[in-house]
Each structure stands twice: as structure tokens, then as C-alpha cells.
Amino acid sequence: MDRIPISKQGHDKLKQELEDLKAQRPAIIQAIKEAREEGDLSENAGYDAARERQGMLEARITYINSRMPLFDVFDLDNLKGDQATFGATVVVEDIDTEETRKFLLLGPDDADHKKGSISVLSPMGLALLGKEEGDEVVVDAPRGKIEYEIVSVEFLGVAGLNG
Structure with a gap:
């Protein structure tokens, strides 16, 4: 797989999430042990729930x-240029509608469309990459092609992360 761009802030956030997930392991193992001691595992909802939590936790870890x-x-504070690239x-x-939208281009593990950031690998992100002010792009959206x-x-x- 190719390299994956990520902001320093996004990388730090993922490292913290990884530490937090690993810290949850002992509690889940204890919950499985306690549920197992209750007897019949075929009808033990507590056991099933603990095993499911463990599976989801281990999958995320x-x-x-x-990915690490x-x-x-990338340190967002050190990026600059005239073209739409990571961090722009x-x-x-x-x-058609004259509606304006603002996007911060980040990596797939960094982007949060609810906060105004999109992945450079999304259809919109890919359409914008390498473009400059005044350029026109066409994006394939569920409602059809949109020209911007x-x-x-x-x-x-870093100020761009705050909308």
C-alpha cells in the first residue's frame, strides 16, 4: 500500500486512541472471565456481549x-502553496447554484466531513488536488455531476482544523 498522509494532530489522536484501546483490554478480559464463570455459555448474554466488545476492540487495534x-x-503549520494539496x-x-463551500483537505484517517474536512481520496478531494484559484472542476456526486x-x-x- 502507498503512503497515507495525516496531520500531526490526527496522528497524535490515533496514537492516543491506540493507547486507550490497549488499556481497555484487561477490563474486557476480566468481564469475559466473570461471564464464563456464570456457567452455560450458550445462553450467556454477558459473555456474548463481552466477546463482541473484545472482537471490536481488537479489530480497531x-x-x-x-496503518501506523x-x-x-505533516505539520499543517509548515505547509504552503498555490495548489490544492494535503492541508489546503x-x-x-x-x-449552477452559486453556493459556496469550504473544505480542508486531509488524509482518510484525519478527515471529518462534519467539521469541514474531507479526504484527499474522496471524489471531491481527488477533483481538487493540484488545482488553483480560478480553476473549474467536475465532481461525480450521487445527484449527478456538479461543476465547481x-x-x-x-x-x-492548525487554525484550518477549527473550521
């Missing part, structure tokens, strides 16, 4: 561990 060596960590805050205008004009490309650093 495995996922994060598998692939990350290229891009304002676009829908050519790039209004601005800025590198706001």
Missing part, C-alpha cells in the same frame, strides 16, 4: 497498528 507504519505525518483549505462555488469553480486556496495551518 489491528487496524490502527496496520504507512503514515506520512479550499473554497469552491457551485457554478475554485474561489480560493489557502494554507491556514
Whole structure:
């Protein structure tokens, strides 16, 4: 797999999540042990729930561990340029509706569309990559193709994470 871009803040957040998940292991193991001691495992909801929690926890730990060596960590405060790349805050205008939207381009493990950031690997992110102010892009969306004009490309650093 190729390298995966991530902000320093996103990387630190994932490292903290990994530590927190690993710290939960003993409690889940204890819950499984206690549920097992209750007897018949075929009708033991507590046992089933604890095993399910353990499975989800271990899956997330495995996922994060598998991604860590692939990350290229970037300090958002050190990025700059005129093109839409990782770390850029891009304002676009829908050519048909004249509605403007603002996106911070981040990596797939960093992006949170609810906070205004999108993955550079999303359809919108891929359409914007390498583009500059004044360029037009076409994005395939569920409602069809949408044409945007790039209004601005800025590198706001960590301040860009706050919307």
C-alpha cells in the first residue's frame, strides 16, 4: 500500500486512541472471565456481549497498528502553496447554484466531513488536488455531476482544523 498522509494532530489522536484501546483490554478480559464463570455459555448474554466488545476492540487495534507504519505525518503549520494539496483549505462555488463551500483537505484517517474536512481520496478531494484559484472542476456526486469553480486556496495551518 502507498503512503497515507495525516496531520500531526490526527496522528497524535490515533496514537492516543491506540493507547486507550490497549488499556481497555484487561477490563474486557476480566468481564469475559466473570461471564464464563456464570456457567452455560450458550445462553450467556454477558459473555456474548463481552466477546463482541473484545472482537471490536481488537479489530480497531489491528487496524490502527496496520496503518501506523504507512503514515506520512505533516505539520499543517509548515505547509504552503498555490495548489490544492494535503492541508489546503479550499473554497469552491457551485457554478449552477452559486453556493459556496469550504473544505480542508486531509488524509482518510484525519478527515471529518462534519467539521469541514474531507479526504484527499474522496471524489471531491481527488477533483481538487493540484488545482488553483480560478480553476473549474467536475465532481461525480450521487445527484449527478456538479461543476465547481475554485474561489480560493489557502494554507491556514492548525487554525484550518477549527473550521
